[in-house]
Amino acid sequence: MEWKQMPVGPVQANAGLLWNEKNEALLIDPGAEGGRxxxxxxxxxxxxIAILLTHAHFDHIGAVDLMRETYKIPVYIHQYEEKWLSDASLNGSKLFPVVENVEGKPxxxxxxxxxxxxxxxFTFEVLExxxxxxxxxxxxxxxxxxxxxxxxLFAGSIGRTDLPGGNQKQLLDSIHNRLLELPEQTIVASGHGPVTTIEQEMVGNPFLNGFSL
Known part of the structure; x- marks a missing residue:
């Protein structure tokens, strides 16, 4: 199995590709620059064969409809953000004047x-x-x-929690109880920035140091 990330769009969100020996691929968070x-x-x-969305903020979904229509493939997202793909207020695009409103199909x-x-x-695990x-x-x-x-989770940082629906305590709980439970050598392909590993973040991430176990 091979994978690749490419930063796209005005805030350089990472679009991911993961493929097998048959060259079948999963597309993860196609946020912008669909042509590229x-x-x-x-x-x-x-x-x-499918599009997987980690969440529905505008910088991760901007090229979803183009990719879906080009390859005739389904889109998967968590039910709590079912309406976000078509609502610019929920997905945040309405809050940022540097981007166009993102209002796509469900x-x-x-x-x-x-x-x-x-x-x-492909068989994999979904972690909430x-x-x-x-x-x-x-x-x-x-x-x-x-x-x-x-x-x-990012290299040396964590996601922002000041947008609608954000919650820092919940985020720290998620990181500790889901992500940090993975094997230490697991590569972390984040939504922005460089890759890291679970071990690197356990040891050196200042936002996680001192979090009560």
């Missing part, structure tokens, strides 16, 4: 629980990691030893 993402998919000769499938999920030949937003989830691929954490 499409060119990368074509260059790698991938066949996308998701095809709603995630209503954490645990194992299978899409095509709210706090940055109510329906934030992380996708853990054990075989590839990687978790796509969205905006829950």
């Amino acid at each position: 993402i499409k060119r990368k998919i074509e260059k790698l000769e991938l066949k996308p 998701a095809d499938h709603l995630i209503d629980r954490e645990g194992e999920m299978t899409i095509g030949s 990691t709210p706090g940055h937003s109510p329906g934030s989830v992380s996708f853990y691929f054990k075989e590839a030893a990687i978790v796509f954490s969205g905006d829950a």
Whole structure:
């Protein structure tokens, strides 16, 4: 299993691709620059089969409809953010004058629980990691030893909690009880910035130091 991230859009959110030996691919958080993402998919000769969304803030969903229509694939999002894809006030695009309002189509499938999920030949674990937003989830691929954490956990930082539905205590609980329970060598592919590992964040993340266990 292979993977790649590419920063897209005005706030450089990471769009993710993860694919198998058959070149079937999952597209994670296509936030903007759909044409550029499409060119990368074509260059790698991938066949996308689904779009996974860690959450529905505008910088992670801006190219969803283009990717869905181009490849005729379904979109998955947590049920708590079911309405966010089509509501610029909820997804935050209305709050930022530097971006156009993002108002897309509803998701095809709603995630209503954490645990194992299978899409095509991919089997992975959905971890509910709210706090940055109510329906934030992380996708853990054990075989590839990687978790796509969205905006829950970053290299040396954590997600902001000052947007609607944000809750810092809930976010810290999510990180501690879900993400930090993963094997220490697990790669953390965050929604912004460079990759890190669970071990690096356990040891050196100043936002997690001193969090009561």
